[in-house]
Structure formats: structure tokens, C-alpha cells
Amino acid sequence: MPEITAEAVKKAAREFGADLVGIGSIDRWDKAPVENHPRTIMPRAQSVIGIGFRMHRGSHRGVEEGTYFSSYTLTGYMDLNNIVAPVVQRRVASFVEDFGWEATTVQYLSGRLGNDAGEAASRPDGTSKPRPDIFFNFRIAGELCGMGEVGYSRMFLSPRFGPLQRIYFVITDAPLEADPMIKGICDGCQECVRQCPAKALFSDRRDDVDAGITMIKRSAIDVLKCSVAHSMGGLSPFASEEVKNYARNIIDGTDTHLADGTPRPSREEMIKNIQDKVAYAKNAKDVFHGPAVLCADGCVRGCLAHLEKKGKLALKFHNSFRD
Numbered sequence: 410m411p412e413i414t415a416e417a418v419k420k421a422a423r424e425f426g427a428d429l430v431g432i433g434s435i436d437r438w439d440k441a442p443v444e445n446h447p448r449t450i451m452p453r454a455q456s457v458i459g460i461g462f463r464m465h466r467g468s469h470r471g472v473e474e475g476t477y478f479s480s481y482t483l484t485g486y487m488d489l490n491n492i493v494a495p496v497v498q499r500r501v502a503s504f505v506e507d508f509g510w511e512a513t514t515v516q517y518l519s520g521r522l523g524n525d526a527g528e529a530a531s532r533p534d535g536t537s538k539p540r541p542d543i544f545f546n547f548r549i550a551g552e553l554c555g556m557g558e559v560g561y562s563r564m565f566l567s568p569r570f571g572p573l574q575r576i577y578f579v580i581t582d583a584p585l586e587a588d589p590m591i592k593g594i595c596d597g598c599q600e601c602v603r604q605c606p607a608k609a610l611f612s613d614r615r616d617d618v619d620a621g622i623t624m625i626k627r628s629a630i631d632v633l634k635c636s637v638a639h640s641m642g643g644l645s646p647f648a649s650e651e652v653k654n655y656a657r658n659i660i661d662g663t664d665t666h667l668a669d670g671t672p673r674p675s676r677e678e679m680i681k682n683i684q685d686k687v688a689y690a691k692n693a694k695d696v697f698h699g700p701a702v703l704c705a706d707g708c709v710r711g712c713l714a715h716l717e718k719k720g721k722l723a724l725k726f727h728n729s730f731r732d
């Protein structure tokens with residue numbers, strides 16, 4: 410059987426359409442919890458192949474202007490998740506298996522089959538195995554594969570595209586040479602925090618992860634506040650004043666209470682209360698079969714504008730993202 414090499418895998422992935430590719434050796438997951446570990450999926454795994462696809466900067470233009478939101482939702486999110494990535498992942502897995510090594514793809518939406526809230530789905534058979542579906546941590550895996558780093562915003566940043574890509578993985582028992590890891594794209598400027606309209610990120614609350622080989626330094630996130638702005642569009646041009654007031658009551662409140670002093674709703678209650686009142690968010694569920702993406706003000710566009718201004722990104726444009 411011919412010998413497989415990391416170089417050959419990366420060349421093939423690029424030819425199949427990947428904009429980014431990197432490889433992490435399995436020892437980089439030594440500190441990963443069993444429910445996030447590639448070896449829980451494939452016990453003989455030796456390598457993880459990361460592949461990334463750029464989001465076009467132009468897909469954020471209409472969102473930046475407040476005029477055309479579906480470009481990001483579709484071309485920067487749903488198309489990559491559901492059309493582009495699965496095809497390339499499959500081709501990379503086939504390439505690896507043609508050398509006699511097993512390969513499995515980790516699909517972005519697979520975690521949602523367990524529980525959409527990202528919590529453990531129970532395992533009714535009473536075995537000692539972890540959750541029926543493993544919640545592979547994509548952004549940390551991207552760092553472990555040497556494709557970039559997790560920024561303070563919690564977003565994955567690459568040296569070429571900054572926050573503008575989505576990343577996916579193939580796990581294999583093939584022993585492949587690992588790529589060096591990358592640090593130093595995020596400079597801790599906290600524009601992501603300052604420009605978050607939902608106050609969902611924090612300058613003084615951290616959620617660092619000691620991943621052994623790397624320390625992920627990132628802000629804590631208030632998921633309810635992010636969701637009411639981002640996937641529910643509570644501050645978007647599609648929201649009525651009533652909905653905006655509902656969103657602001659959450660955003661200006663605390664972990665336990667709304668700004669008006671009443672108890673804070675759960676995420677499920679918030680979604681129930683608001684979803685049918687923002688036609689765009691409801692239609693996104695029905696038409697795109699996924700969430701609308703109606704914010705990303707700070708964590709994507711604010712960060713992008715900052716990194717471009719600092720000259721940190723390899724991909725250059727004739728015009729700046731923001732004047």
C-alpha cells in the first residue's frame with residue numbers, strides 16, 4: 410500500500426476546495442474531556458485533519474450596512490455547513506481511506522442531534538460510555554490543528570482571514586506529521602467586547618480553557634444575551650419596538666434578573682416569547698433550516714475591522730472594511 414503523508418493530504422484538501430488546512434496529532438488532545446475527545450469517536454485515532462472555508466468579506470457587507478442580512482446567513486453559514494464542507498470532508502476522508510487508514514468526518518451540525526442547548530443528552534442504556542454524540546470542540550480543535558487561534562471573542566481567528574471562516578474536521582488513525590500551532594493574532598484589544606450590542610461578552614469575566622498544550626484565553630459569554638440579539642434578531646431592523654424593548658430588558662439585566670427586576674427567562678422561554686414576533690428569524694428556521702445570523706457586530710465585524718487596521722491579516726483588500 411502506498412505511504413500516506415501530511416503533505417499529500419493537505420495538497421488534496423486544497424485541491425478539493427479547502428481554503429485552510431492543518432493537522433494536529435492526537436497527543437494534543439491529552440487534556441480533553443472524554444466527551445470532547447476524538448478517541449472517544451475513534452479509539453485508534455492518531456491525527457485530526459482540520460479544513461476551513463473562507464467567508465467572503467462581502468457576505469458581511471449588507472449586514473454592516475444594515476440592508477442585506479441573508480448573505481451572511483446563507484453563504485457564510487448554511488451553505489458552508491450544509492453544502493461546501495460536507496463534500497470536501499467526504500473527499501478528504503475518501504483520500505485517506507484509499508491509503509488504508511480509517512477516516513470519519515465530524516459535521517458541524519452533528520452536536521445538535523444530542524441536544525440543541527449543547528448539554529449532555531442522557532444515555533439510557535446505562536453504559537459507562539459518554540454521551541451518544543460527542544461534542545467535539547471545533548474552535549479549540551482548529552487551534553490544535555495549527556490553523557489559527559481562539560480569540561478573546563471566542564471566535565476562531567486565522568492569520569489569513571481573521572474571524573471570516575468556518576472550520577470542520579476529519580479524524581483518522583493515519584499517523585500524520587502535525588503542523589506548528591499559531592498564537593498572536595488576537596492582541597486583546599477588546600473591540601469585540603466594546604462593540605457587542607448585547608453586552609454578551611465581558612472585559613472582566615473570563616472563561617479560559619487550559620487545553621494542556623495551549624491556554625485558551627477568552628471572554629465568558631452570556632448565551633441568552635447573545636441569542637436574543639444574534640439568532641433572534643431582537644435588535645435588528647426586523648424587530649418591532651415591542652421586541653426591541655423585550656431584548657433590551659434582557660440585555661440590561663443581570664444573570665438572574667431582567668432590567669425591570671423580574672426573573673430572567675430561560676433560553677427556551679426567550680425563544681418561545683420572541684421567535685414568532687420577528688418574521689426574519691422565524692423564516693430562517695423554516696426556509697434555511699437553521700438559525701438566522703443577525704448580529705456579529707463585535708465578535709466578527711468589529712474584530713475584522715480592527716485586525717485589518719492593524720495590518721494583521723494576510724488577505725488584503727483595496728478598500729478598508731470600515732472607514
Ligand code: SF4
Pocket residue numbers: 560561562563594595596597598599600601602711712713715716
Ligand atoms: S476584537 Fe479580535 S483581536 Fe481584539 S480582543 Fe477581540 S478577538 Fe482579540
Ligand code: SF4
Pocket residue numbers: 604605606607608609610634635636638639704705706707708709
Ligand atoms: S453575535 Fe453579537 S451579541 Fe453575540 S457575541 Fe457577537 S457581537 Fe455580541
